[in-house]
Amino acid sequence: MIAHLTGVLSRKHEDRVVVETGGVGYEVFLPQFVRRTYDARREGETVELEIYYHASERQIRPILFGFNNFHEKLFFEKIIQVEDVGPIKAARALALSVSTIANAIETDNVVLLRRLPGIGERTARKMVATLRGKCAEEALLQDEGYDRIAPTHELPEAMDLKTDTLEILLSLGHRRLEAQHKIDAALEHRPDIQTPEELIREVYRRETALV
Secondary structure, eight states, rough: OEEEEEEEEEEEEESSEEEEEEEEEEEEEEEEHHHHHGGOOOOOOOOEEEEEEEEEEESSSOEEEESSSHHHHHHHHTTTTSSOHHHHHHHHHOSSSSHHHHHHHTTTOOHHHSSSOOOOOHHHHHHHHHHHTOOHHTTOOTTOOHHHHHHHSSSOOOOOHHHHHHHHHHHTTHHHHHHHHHHHHHHHTTTTOOOOEEEEHHHHHHHHHOO
């Protein structure tokens, strides 16, 4: 079984890469948040990947899923513990950074989880029921910069930042006026924020700093 790969980045595709090591090219599928970290990488570079090796009676041909570090791989292994979420579905669903999804699970943010590709209301609630209280470590990961969801028919890219962030805060029990003030303060401090997930993290970072 393969647990780790170090080799030369031979090819890049939309949802996978080929890593050559020892004269063998390994096809490795990457969740969206991992694949985006490879946008700036060039073919011929040396890369390292933590590998989740998947094979079963139904999936006789092994599939390799790649991650940048052990924490990402561990989170993936937690996600596939959720009923009806297998490795392939999990890889497609992980469109946001690990810390963003882990925070959503820990704060019962079903609204955000439902935005993940292939994750409906029922599955989002199963994720919270199964994993809440088990993702605190991943929620603290410093993996900012990979929160943009790639455009799909399910997730339109053009979202109003303030409106979507306000919706999330209201779903978490914040009062509308209070939430609007928090959003404005966070944007005043960090005007470069581009996604609701980044803005939510800045709001909570500021709250924690004030305690």
